[in-house]
Amino acid sequence: MHEFSIAQQIVDVVFRTAQENEAQLIERVVVVIGELTLLSEEQVRFWLQEFFSHKPISREACVEIIVQPAxxxxxxxxxxxxxxxxxxxxxxxxxxxxxxxxxxxxxxxxxxxxxxxxxxxxxx
Amino acid sequence: MKVIEFQEGESFDIELEEDLLKRNQQLAQANGQLLEKHGILAIDVMGSVGSGKTTMIERLSSRLCQTKTIGVVAGDLTTTIDADRIVEKGAQVVEVNTGKECHLDANLVGKALRELPLEKLDLLFIENVGNLICPAEFPLGAHKRLVVISVTEGPHMVVKHPHIFRGADVVAINKVELAAPMKVDPEELKKDVLAVNPGAQVVKTSLVQDQGTKDVIEALGLMAGSGAEA
Structure with missing residues (x-):
């Protein structure tokens, strides 16, 4: 369930960084999730895609999740x-x-x- | 530090390496330092919905309030029911309504600490949101972790949710008065806890009858000068 709040934090970091760099479009977001966290990769991806789809700047963003081996x-x-x-x-x-x-x-x-x-x- | 590399004309990569779980750990560390600076011992109280977390804090507060000034951060999705119950026991309470969150995190606790008269407190209970999964991932800066479970959660609840027990200092098995009708053996639950975390102290309680409260106080190391010996 905390995938939702983690995804929100990721989105905050991404939008803040895009704004600081005066970006017009976010094309790709690369997230690393450790294999020993209690985070479900699929749920994080779902929420990120959901959040990004609502803003023109990130609508086309490709979400890439790398699973970090333990x-x-x-x-x-x-x-x-x-x-x-x-x-x-x-x-x-x-x-x-x-x-x-x-x-x-x-x-x-x-x-x-x-x-x-x-x-x-x-x-x- | 951000390193900007240009790529294919206008597009460029921004390296971030911003670790969100680590950020929580750093905030937790800051909370811990703030509490230590004020000489406050903080206890993160975790467990399922209905296991007896609030009753545990009520019982502990009643026994300890003569000798210690107690603060409570009460985390709940909504309502102040739990916070109101604890206020009646004379503790300073800050309610954190997490709204949609399934756990407290170090940032929310840090905000709550700013609302408490830290210079006056000796002891702080942080009542986490009722949940056995998510709080395990988010340290808050408390010195000790107390997990309250109850026999009404069934015989397999420890083996099904091992993560929360791994980091626990004390585990209270509550509602032992209902063990027989629930057909749950508290000794088996204790074995399950110790298999996951051999260093945990396991205490059996019946908090509605105020039984075992003293053992929890001892296990948490709150005995000296606490007035709880009576």
Whole structure:
């Protein structure tokens, strides 16, 4: 459900940046969503398209969502890499995340928890 | 910093790298620093609709208000019903009506903090919106996270919503007086919590009967000089 508010924040960032750069048209918006967030890519995309479709400046904007794979590091054995079961189901493991090599639960998430507006392409 | 690269005539890319969840974390950190500056211990109270979050705050406030000045940020989609209930217990309350949001975020809490007499407060309860999913993603700057669950939510509610329990310091299993008719074993719920978060302190409560309140106070580390020993 919080995809709605995240999409609103993304839209705010995009419109503010477009205005600061005196853009006349927003052509592309690139968003990165970490695989270990609780955000549904499909719902974020739906809301972004919905918001953008209501403004002439962004009506034609292409929304591109990049899913950032998870990267974890184990403080016990030094393992660094993908968690067990990477991919769209990875966040299910979040509460019981353990090192795939030594099985200890003291792992740090280095990547995969982000939600960022990476880039926008605009026309003046 | 924005880096502008020109591309195909008039179109150009603007690199942003603006992380929205990280921004919430930064705001949460600022809230935490503000609270620490004023010597306030803040507790984020989370749980489903109807699990007993407001009753928990009422019970804790009643026991602690003799020795501590208490503030409450009450998050709700709409209405001031919960806030009104807590005001009766003598706490300073700011209501945050989130309108359409399913969770409080650090920005909303930061705004609420500006409305509270921070210099007078010792303890702050932040009552999150009733929801087991979204609040897990948004730290608020509280020092401790208390999750209130109830046996009426069924036997599988912990395993179905593990995220919220991962970051919890204390979990209260409430309405234990209804465990038998609900055919739910609170011990099984406790095991489920500890499987997700072995470091969590799990307390059984029956808040309508004011049972277990003292244990929650102890688990939250609010015992010293709290007057709650009685």
């Amino acid at each position: 990267l974890i590091r184990c403080s016990h054995c030094g393992f660094e890499g993908a968690p067990p079961c990477p991919g769209p189901e990875a966040h299910f493991l979040l509460p019981i995340l353990a090192c795939p090599r030594c099985g200890q639960s003291g792992v740090t998430i280095k990547e995969g928890r982000e939600c960022l507006v990476k880039k926008i392409t605009v026309k003046k």
